[in-house]
Amino acid sequence: MIRVQNLTKRFGHLTAVDDLNFEVREGEIFSLLGPNGAGKTTTISILSTLLLPTSGEAWIGGYSILKHPLEVRRLIGVVPQEIALYQDLSGYENLWFWGQMYGLKDKELRQRIHSTLEQVGLSEKANQKVRTYSGGMKRRLNLAAGLLHRPRVLFLDEPTVGIDPQSRRAILDFVKSLNHEGITILYTTHYMEEAQELSHRVGIMDHGRLIALGTQLELLQQVGEHDTLVLTFEDDMNPMLPLEALNNVPGVVNVIQEDHRLKVLTHASGEILPHLIAVCLEHGMRIRSVEISEPNLEAVFLKLTGRALRD
Numbered sequence: 001m002i003r004v005q006n007l008t009k010r011f012g013h014l015t016a017v018d019d020l021n022f023e024v025r026e027g028e029i030f031s032l033l034g035p036n037g038a039g040k041t042t043t044i045s046i047l048s049t050l051l052l053p054t055s056g057e058a059w060i061g062g063y064s065i066l067k068h069p070l071e072v073r074r075l076i077g078v079v080p081q082e083i084a085l086y087q088d089l090s091g092y093e094n095l096w097f098w099g100q101m102y103g104l105k106d107k108e109l110r111q112r113i114h115s116t117l118e119q120v121g122l123s124e125k126a127n128q129k130v131r132t133y134s135g136g137m138k139r140r141l142n143l144a145a146g147l148l149h150r151p152r153v154l155f156l157d158e159p160t161v162g163i164d165p166q167s168r169r170a171i172l173d174f175v176k177s178l179n180h181e182g183i184t185i186l187y188t189t190h191y192m193e194e195a196q197e198l199s200h201r202v203g204i205m206d207h208g209r210l211i212a213l214g215t216q217l218e219l220l221q222q223v224g225e226h227d228t229l230v231l232t233f234e235d236d237m238n239p240m241l242p243l244e245a246l247n248n249v250p251g252v253v254n255v256i257q258e259d260h261r262l263k264v265l266t267h268a269s270g271e272i273l274p275h276l277i278a279v280c281l282e283h284g285m286r287i288r289s290v291e292i293s294e295p296n297l298e299a300v301f302l303k304l305t306g307r308a309l310r311d
């Protein structure tokens with residue numbers, strides 16, 4: 001449904017998207033997972049024909065984004081990161097505006113607005129000004145705007161950033177139900193948990209490049225049987241903590257430091273734990289808790305880049 005070939009975008013000296021290649025199959029939820037600045041939004045902007053690539057090509061439903069942008073736009077719905085709503089209009093009026101932009105009219109538009117508001121759970125708020133909506137409600141209305149013309153492919157760019165857990169839950173469930181109805185979804189996020197919950201396949205992006213791609217199982221196999229050991233400290237991390245000494249403990253694959261926590265990627269959590277604790281105590285760090293977590297996509301990112309996803 002989506003085919004991306006050697007896609008590259010440069011802004012001056014910065015290569016925001018670097019020779020990207022991937023495909024999204026019809027009916028799939030495909031996530032691009034990567035930290036801020038990885039190039040996810042730029043990729044979405046190019047695929048939604050809002051931005052021209054420096055080089056490379058992409059096709060959506062067989063249409064080239066370069067040669068047939070109008071056909072591409074008819075197939076896709078875009079839910080951008082920046083919310084584009086008129087605060088002084090009601091939810092209904094905002095959708096009316098968007099519907100007209102898509103060329104929908106009169107009765108058909110009215111029906112679509114009603115059913116889409118229903119779908120995103122905003123029917124009761126339809127006539128209130130957007131100014132009075134919560135952040136989560138605005139996001140849902142944004143989502144409704146991207147769905148009005150019943151696209152076959154939906155691009156969602158970090159749709160849950162900065163919202164309450166309840167709205168996040170509603171959005172994730174809604175994305176799944178849209179997918180069950182047959183909509184192909186390209187989803188970007190820097191939240192590992194969301195990529196894990198939603199995706200059939202995941203592409204991990206860093207510095208404009210796709211550094212890994214596959215089903216979750218395939219990606220997890222890349223880190224083997226590694227666990228992540230999380231040590232939480234009473235105080236902020238001692239800046240003198242010798243990461244090198246920790247890295248040198250036999251069995252440690254990688255160590256990262258985060259405010260109060262130390263994340264250690266290992267394949268022998270039980271054996272290395274006493275050594276890690278000894279090194280920490282030697283450096284005056286008081287440990288509050290120790291947690292062992294099973295392999296996850298964050299561990300894949302950590303192994304591939306040596307950094308945490310939320311760096």
Ligand SMILES: Nc1ncnc2c1ncn2[C@@H]1O[C@H](COP(=O)(O)OP(=O)(O)OP(=O)(O)O)[C@@H](O)[C@H]1O
Pocket residue numbers: 011014015016034035036037038039040041042043158
């Ligand atoms: N119009 C622009 N001009 C110059 N640099 C840009 C422009 N748009 C994006 N960039 C840069 O390109 C890189 C990729 O940005 P992009 O927004 O695609 O990342 P992202 O993965 O979506 O992260 P975020 O979640 O923070 O938006 C960043 O370094 C960003 O500063």
